[in-house]
Amino acid sequence: MAAPSLDHEFTKYWALLSPVQKESLLGVIKSFVIPRERISVAQYNKEIDEAIARVEAGDFIAQGEVERLSKDW
Secondary structure, three states: OOOOOOHHHHHHOOOOHHHHHHHHHHHHHHHHHHOOOOOOHHHHHHHHHHHHHHOOOOOOOOOHHHHHHHOOO
């Protein structure tokens, strides 16, 4: 019996993932496939400011909560 192809094996495991896990993995895959353009310092600083604003607004998940949630994966 031949070993399953990588595509077949990937599809088998992909079906077992939650939507959140699929979104995360898709981001990783895209980072390998899609070349990214360099951004300007102004754009970089804008993204940092937006991230800080999200954290200050409470839009984040604390480390302890991530650890608790990951036990259900």
